[in-house]
Amino acid sequence: MVYYKGSFIRAPICWRIRELVQAVLKKLNFSMSYDKTMDLFQRKGLIIGKNVHIERNVKIDDNFCHLIRIGDNCRITRGVTILAHDGSMHHATGGYGTAGIVDIKENCIIGVNAIILPGVTIGPNVLVAAGSVVNKDIPPDSCVAGVPARYYGSFSDFISNFKEKIESSYVFPQLQAISDYEEFKKEKEKMIKEAEKGEIIYKIIKPRVISKKMDNKK
Secondary structure, three states, X not given: OEEEOOEEEOOOXXXXXXXHHHHHHHHHHHHHHHHHXXXXXXXXXXXXXXXXXXXXXXXXXXXXXXXXXXXXXXEEOOOOXXXXXXXXXXXXXXXXXXXXXXXXXXXXXXXXXXXXXXXXXXXXXXXXXXXXXEOOOEOOXXXXXXXXXXXXXXXXXXXXXXXXXXXXXXXXXXXXXXXXXXXXXXXXXXHHHHHHHOOOEEEOOXXXXXXXXOOOOO
């Protein structure tokens, strides 16, 4: 839409097409740049295991990426920062700093905007909650949260309890996966109503596809 003095007019179709093409090209260019960056980091020594998901705006210490290891089946979510060096004393010491290995073992989940500091080992089987700052080793089978991150439960118990919730709850699909507008409105209203009562459960499904095999329990 193009807005003008409180009213709006629809942008001509050629404008909309141009905007769409520009958005796709921008996203494609960012994707290619990120892939090239990750490839460069790995050639410099960054170790990434199998079946690892790293969001595209994760910040990895470029100058010390050779000190960072990420094990199999890990998920590093958006906004995470992984540092392998501390240069905070450069100015006072004539350019000296410290560095240490960051070892994220297999089956770890690092939440949104978490910060991983140098010299720590995490996991395996660890959940780091969103916004946490990890400044020391996290033992296996742990859930941690806070600044600095502190233990609040075992990973295995967390997953077990969550699976029980899934079995006893109505499972919502992600709304962006619903292509039918009426169904979208119905699910949205129901989701808001249920969320006002407390925590809800959702399931990731392929965009714009409704899985007929989903077994939503009431």
